[in-house]
Every structure is written in C-alpha cells, then in structure tokens.
Amino acid sequence: MTSSVLPQETIRRIRDGEPVSQNEIAGFANGLASGAIGDAQAGAFAMAVFLRGLETSSTVALTEAMRDSGTVLRWPNDGRPVLDKHSTGGIGDAVSLVLAPILAACGARVPMISGRGLGHTGGTLDKLDAIPGYRSAPDLDHLKRVVDETGLAIVAATADLAPADRRLYAIRDVTATVDSLPLITASILSKKLAAGTDALILDVKLGSGAFMTTRQAATELAEALVSVANGAGLRAAALLSDMNEPLAPAAGNAVEVQAAIDVLTGEDAAPRLRTLTLGLAAALLQLAQIVPDRETGLLQAERALVSGAAAERFARMVHALGGPADSLERAGRYLPQARIRRPVFAARDGTVSAIDGRAIGLVVIGLGGGRRQPQDAIDHAVGFTHLRGIGETVDENAPIGIVHARTEADAEAAARALQAAYRIGARVERGPLVLGRLDPLGHWSD
Numbered sequence: 001m002t003s004s005v006l007p008q009e010t011i012r013r014i015r016d017g018e019p020v021s022q023n024e025i026a027g028f029a030n031g032l033a034s035g036a037i038g039d040a041q042a043g044a045f046a047m048a049v050f051l052r053g054l055e056t057s058s059t060v061a062l063t064e065a066m067r068d069s070g071t072v073l074r075w076p077n078d079g080r081p082v083l084d085k086h087s088t089g090g091i092g093d094a095v096s097l098v099l100a101p102i103l104a105a106c107g108a109r110v111p112m113i114s115g116r117g118l119g120h121t122g123g124t125l126d127k128l129d130a131i132p133g134y135r136s137a138p139d140l141d142h143l144k145r146v147v148d149e150t151g152l153a154i155v156a157a158t159a160d161l162a163p164a165d166r167r168l169y170a171i172r173d174v175t176a177t178v179d180s181l182p183l184i185t186a187s188i189l190s191k192k193l194a195a196g197t198d199a200l201i202l203d204v205k206l207g208s209g210a211f212m213t214t215r216q217a218a219t220e221l222a223e224a225l226v227s228v229a230n231g232a233g234l235r236a237a238a239l240l241s242d243m244n245e246p247l248a249p250a251a252g253n254a255v256e257v258q259a260a261i262d263v264l265t266g267e268d269a270a271p272r273l274r275t276l277t278l279g280l281a282a283a284l285l286q287l288a289q290i291v292p293d294r295e296t297g298l299l300q301a302e303r304a305l306v307s308g309a310a311a312e313r314f315a316r317m318v319h320a321l322g323g324p325a326d327s328l329e330r331a332g333r334y335l336p337q338a339r340i341r342r343p344v345f346a347a348r349d350g351t352v353s354a355i356d357g358r359a360i361g362l363v364v365i366g367l368g369g370g371r372r373q374p375q376d377a378i379d380h381a382v383g384f385t386h387l388r389g390i391g392e393t394v395d396e397n398a399p400i401g402i403v404h405a406r407t408e409a410d411a412e413a414a415a416r417a418l419q420a421a422y423r424i425g426a427r428v429e430r431g432p433l434v435l436g437r438l439d440p441l442g443h444w445s446d
Contacts, residue, residue: 252383
C-alpha cells in the first residue's frame with residue numbers, strides 16, 4: 001500500500017524527529033523512482049535524514065522500499081545460496097576479484113554488484129575494465145546467464161536495480177549528505193537485496209586508507225549495516241579490517257588485477273590480500289550454512305584456492321563477460337602496461353612505521369588511475385607495485401614501491417608524493433589484520 005501522506009509532511013516529520021510509518025517511507029521511495037518527488041524534495045529529505053537520522057525500523061523500511069522500486073532478481077532454488085560481499089573501500093583492496101571465484105568454487109551463486117572508484121579509493125569495476133573486452137555492465141538476462149554458467153559475475157548495478165537509490169544517491173552527491181549513516185546503509189543494502197542475495201559479509205575498513213578513520217565510526221557503520229540487513233531479511237555479518245596500509249602491495253587498476261591473479265594462481269606476492277579474502281570467505285560460508293563453523297569454512301575456501309578451482313571460475317567469468325579465454329595464463333599480455341616504471345626509495349634507511357593510505361590513493365588519481373570529475377577517462381596502467389608494508393625494512397636495495405606512470409614528470413611527482421606518504425622510523429610490529437567480528441545478532445568477538 002502506498003502512503004497518501006504528502007512528501008513535504010514526511011520531510012517535516014523527519015526534520016522534527018517525529019516517527020514516520022513504513023508506508024510513508026515506501027511512498028517517498030516510490031516517488032523517487034517514478035519522478036513524482038522533485039529534486040528539491042529529495043534534497044530536503046536527504047538533509048533531514050542527515051541532520052536527524054532515522055530509527056532502525058525506518059531505515060529498514062527505506063532499504064526495502066528502494067529494493068522494491070525496481071527489479072528484484074530471483075534465482076532457482078537448486079541448493080546454491082546467493083552470496084555477496086561489500087567493502088567500505090580502501091587502497092589495494094582487490095578482495096572481490098579473489099573472493100567471488102572462491103565462493104563460486106565452494107558451491108555458491110555470486111552475482112556481485114560492485115561500484116567504481118569513490119573518493120581516494122579504487123573501484124572494482126574500474127579494475128575489471130582493465131581487462132580487454134570485459135563487459136562490467138551487462139543486461140540482466142546476460143548477468144543471470146553468466147552466473148548460472150560460471151557461478152559468478154562481478155558487474156555494475158543496472159538501471160533496473162534499486163532505481164530509487166540511484167536517484168537519491170545522485171542527489172546526496174550534490175547536497176553534502178553522502179556521509180549519512182542511515183542513507184549509506186540503505187544505499188548499500190537496497191542493491192544487495194535487489195540482487196536476490198541470501199547472505200552478505202561486510203568488510204568495514206578502519207584506518208588511514210579508509211573512509212572510517214576511527215574505531216567508533218567503523219563500529220557504528222558495521223552495527224547499522226548488520227542490524228538493517230537482518231531486519232530486512234538478509235543474513236549478514238561484518239568484519240572490521242585494518243586499512244592503515246595498502247591491503248595488496250599494489251594500488252591502481254591493472255596492477256591490482258595482476259595482484260589478484262597472483263593470489264588465484266598461487267603466487268605468494270600479496271599475503272595480506274590472501275589472508276583477508278580467506279577470512280571473509282570462511283565467515284560467509286558459515287553464515288550461509290554451507291559449513292558448520294568458521295574453521296571448516298577456512299579449510300574449504302583454501303582448498304578452492306590451492307586446487308585452482310577458484311582461478312578456473314575467474315577465467316570462465318572473464319570469458320563469459322567478453323574478456324579473453326586465457327586471461328590468467330597471459331595476463332601480462334592483456335593487461336595494459338605503463339611506459340615508465342621506476343623504483344621509489346625512502347629518504348633514509350630504516351623500517352616503515354606508518355603509511356598514509358589516503359595519500360597513496362590520491363597519488364593514483366593524480367597519475368590518471370582515478371577520476372577528478374565523473375566524466376574523466378581512466379588510465380588503467382598507472383599506479384604502484386611492490387609497496388612496502390608497516391614493519392618492513394627499506395634501504396638502497398629495497399624501495400618503498402615502484403611507480404607506473406605515463407610520463408617522466410608524472411613519475412617524478414608521484415615518487416615525491418609516495419615518499420611523503422611513508423614514515424620511516426624505529427622497528428614496529430604490525431597490528432592484526434582483522435580487528436573484530438560482528439555476528440548477525442549484533443555480538444562482537446575478536
């Protein structure tokens with residue numbers, strides 16, 4: 001049933017902190033999708049929620065209404081649960097490229113709805129676009145066919161999925177209301193629900209390279225996402241993970257695809273990326289009741305990786321979405337290469353004691369690996385590889401990284417910026433990669 005309450009009354013009630021019904025929220029979301037709600041009203045709604053917040057029940061209602069504003073995917077009931085993951089973003093975060101094929105190899109369907117770069121963080125779709133021919137925005141029929149045939153598809157949300165969210169997000173982007181906890185939560189989850197997801201693992205990142213730089217902010221977001229997801233009937237759990245340094249020793253697009261391929265094919269070049277991916281896979285396999293506990297999930301996920309089954313799934317997905325059939329075997333041939341590669345040395349010898357992850361992300365954008373404006377084209381070849389992590393030694397034989405650039409001037413500027421992002425000091429111990437786990441009931445554990 002659609003609400004008969006005037007949109008301005010819904011806005012007023014939220015502004016004044018009064019309760020709003022599920023029908024009101026649903027009516028407003030339907031108006032966003034249909035165009036019955038004007039830009040001014042959408043902006044006022046977003047600002048009211050930004051300033052006053054929403055109760056959990058109202059956020060659930062908004063999430064469900066945005067889900068129902070478009071197509072909701074239905075999948076065959078054949079024993080393969082539909083699984084997905086969402087990360088709040090970071091530097092060197094190529095988890096999706098490894099996690100999705102692991103889950104598919106473990107017997108799940110994985111229609112992973114992903115995004116492009118946001119702020120200083122890279123986007124999964126921008127990375128996959130580095131693979132020649134890869135279609136990151138197939139129509140729904142093609143998406144379903146690929147998932148049925150290969151077990152997975154990492155793609156963009158189509159216009160059919162949660163159109164109310166697409167409209168509201170565009171409004172938030174220009175009204176300084178992006179960082180509203182209820183609106184962030186509803187935006188993320190409405191698309192996951194529209195994809196027909198049965199279980200969802202949330203990777204909420206914390207640290208210098210994350211959007212959430214404090215533990216309190218990351219904890220609040222994780223709790224909101226898990227509470228609203230489960231309130232909307234989607235089994236969800238969350239991990240807090242460290243983003244005080246790049247997750248993989250690479251930052252960029254093609255270079256992160258290569259890092260993910262290295263993990264899939266058994267190269268021991270990105271241990272933190274491998275470890276976190278396996279941890280997320282184990283948690284999600286347990287959440288979906290494919291395995292009885294996290295330890296069994298970890299063994300099954302690692303078996304899928306070590307056996308080559310996950311790599312085979314990735315290769316099949318790439319080919320089914322238009323990429324080359326031998327994308328793993330000949331990645332070096334297909335992925336774009338920067339003309340200039342130069343090692344970057346620290347100003348002095350010592351141990352990496354701290355890294356400004358956000359600064360590294362901004363340097364990648366400056367090289368052309370991200371967007372300054374929405375319409376900008378991306379240079380998929382540029383970025384950094386061989387990035388040193390906290391606690392690692394650097395000297396004249398061990399650079400802090402290698403810059404991949406299109407011009408000498410770009411390489412020089414990026415090298416200076418990378419040096420500034422690294423603090424060299426006394427030996428320090430790396431902190432834990434996973435900082436906490438939140439189960440579907442809202443209980444935290446180490």
